[in-house]
Amino acid sequence: MKLSQVAIQLYTLREFCKTEQDYAATLKRVREIGYQAIQISAVGPIPACRLRQIADNEGLKIAATHEPTPVLLAQPELVIERLNELGTKYTAFGSTGLADLGDISVVREFLRKAEASAERFAAAGKVLAYHNHAIEFYHYEPRKTVFQLIFEETKYLQAELDTFWVQAGGANPEVEIRKLAGRLPLLHIKDFGVTSTGERYFAEIGYGNLDFRALIAAGEAAGCEWFIVEQDRCPGDPFVSIAKSFNYIKENLVAE
Numbered sequence: 001m002k003l004s005q006v007a008i009q010l011y012t013l014r015e016f017c018k019t020e021q022d023y024a025a026t027l028k029r030v031r032e033i034g035y036q037a038i039q040i041s042a043v044g045p046i047p048a049c050r051l052r053q054i055a056d057n058e059g060l061k062i063a064a065t066h067e068p069t070p071v072l073l074a075q076p077e078l079v080i081e082r083l084n085e086l087g088t089k090y091t092a093f094g095s096t097g098l099a100d101l102g103d104i105s106v107v108r109e110f111l112r113k114a115e116a117s118a119e120r121f122a123a124a125g126k127v128l129a130y131h132n133h134a135i136e137f138y139h140y141e142p143r144k145t146v147f148q149l150i151f152e153e154t155k156y157l158q159a160e161l162d163t164f165w166v167q168a169g170g171a172n173p174e175v176e177i178r179k180l181a182g183r184l185p186l187l188h189i190k191d192f193g194v195t196s197t198g199e200r201y202f203a204e205i206g207y208g209n210l211d212f213r214a215l216i217a218a219g220e221a222a223g224c225e226w227f228i229v230e231q232d233r234c235p236g237d238p239f240v241s242i243a244k245s246f247n248y249i250k251e252n253l254v255a256e
Contacts, residue, residue, distance in 0.1 A: 001216050001219070001220060001253060001254055001255060002254060002255060003034075003036065003249075003250060003254045004036050004037070005037075005225065005226055005227050006035065006037065006227050006229065006246070006249055006254070007035065007036075007037035007038055007039050007061075007063040007064070007226050007227070007228045007229065008030055008035045008037075008038055008039070008228070008229050008242055008246075009038075009039040009041060009228050009229065010026075010038055010039060010040060010041050010043055011039075011041040011042045011066070011230060011232070012229070012230055012234070012238055012241075012242060013030070013238055013239070013242070014041075014043070015238075016238075017042070017043040017044060018043075018044040019044055019046075020044075020046045020050055020054070022044075023044070023046055023051070023054060024054045024057075027054055027055060027058045027060055028058055030058070030060065030242070031060055033239070033242060033243045033246050034246050034250065035242075035246060036059070036060065036061060037060060037061040037062070037226065038055060038060050038061075038062060039062075039063050039064045039065065039066070039228050039230075040062055040064075040066070040086065040088075041065065041066035041094075042066075048085035048086050051086060052085060052086050052087055061087075061088075062086045062087060062088040063088065063090065063186075063226040063228065064088060064089075064090035064091060064092065064129075064186055064226060064228070065082070065083065065088065065090070065091045065092075066091065066092055066093075066094050066131070067079050067082070067091050067092075067093075068094075069093050069094065069095065069096070069097040070097070072091070072093055072114075072117055072128065073114065073117055076117040076120045076121060076128075077120070079091055079121075080120070080124045080126055083126050089125070089126055090126070090127045090129060090185055090186055090226070091121075091126070091127070091128060091129070092128070092129040092130060092131045092160040092186065093128070093129070093130050094131055095131065095133060096110050098110065101135055101138050101140070101146045102138070102140070104140050104146075104149070107140075107146060107149065108149075108153065111149070111153050111154055111157075114128070114130070114154065114157055115153075115154045115155065115157055118154065118156035118157040118158070119156045121156070122156045127158050127185055128156070128157060128158065129157070129159055129160040129185065129186055130157055130159060130160065131160040131161075131188065132147055132159075132160075132161060132162055132165055132166065132169075133162070133165045133168075134168040134169035134170075135169070136169065137166070137171050145169075145171070147169075147171070151179075151180065151183065158183050158184070158185055158186075159180045159183050159184045159185075159186070160185075160186035160187070160188060160228075161173070161176060161177060161180060161184060161186075162188040162190055163187070163188065163190050163191075163192070163210055163215055164188075164190035164192050164202060164232075165190075167192045167210065168192065168200060173210065173215055174211070174214050174215055174218045177219055177222055178221065178222060180222055181221065181222040182222070182223055183222075184219065184222045184223060184224050185223070185224060185225045185226065186224070186225070186226050186228060187215075187219045187226070187227050187228065188228050188230045189205060189212065189215065189216075189227050189229055189230075190202060190205075190229075190230050190231060190232075191203040191204060191206065191207060191208030191209070191210050191212070191231075191245075192208045192210050194208075194209065201233070202231045202232045202233050202234070203231075204231065204241050204242075204245045205229060205244075205245035205248050205249055205253075206244075206245070206248030206249075206252060207244065207248070212249075212252075212253055213252070213253065216253050229242060229245045229246070231245065
């Protein structure tokens with residue numbers, strides 16, 4: 001993995017991206033920390049042209065976005081246009097949008113629509129991916145998870161695997177990464193911590209329990225293009241947390 005492949009997911013900094021002015025100040029701080037790329041998610045109502053212009057001004061590449069599930073399913077052409085404006089190839093579903101994955105017929109209907117959208121993206125030279133949480137590791141029958149089903153019943157839909165949520169779902173992140181070889185352009189690298197009382201928490205990279213040397217190696221073998229740092233909740237100042245993650249990555253995980 002090269003340092004230029006490491007991005008920060010702006011969801012981590014969502015409270016600092018609500019206005020164009022705040023977004024610009026945030027990107028300046030992100031670049032000063034050392035990141036060279038971002039993922040657009042949970043930002044305020046800022047025009048795509050300005051999102052890109054401000055990123056360009058700071059020397060930051062837009063690696064990918066997250067877009068609302070209803071729009072991705074019903075109006076993929078609008079997202080394709082937005083990706084063109086942003087100068088990026090990748091976007092992702094944040095989830096199925098379903099609170100309960102127990103009805104597999106409903107899940108399959110989502111997958112049918114998602115695959116149709118993913119095919120539209122592919123025809124336009126773009127990529128639509130699916131971002132998991134823990135819920136997808138629900139076993140709807142013995143030894144069969146919804147996560148498996150998602151990628152067995154689609155071809156164009158790609159993966160944006162989240163390491164924390166795989167671990168939280170009781171699966172092995174390294175194993176799941178390797179299963180997705182050729183379909184994993186985006187990897188959310190997110191560490192998994194446990195408190196002294198057994199509560200799980202989102203840790204800075206290198207400060208939790210996941211073996212990121214193994215996970216990055218698996219991601220590279222799977223053909224991953226972007227390794228995206230995300231921390232859903234930080235213990236204090238999120239800029240301090242993303243700097244800790246970046247410094248650990250730079251010192252321990254990159255090939256440069």
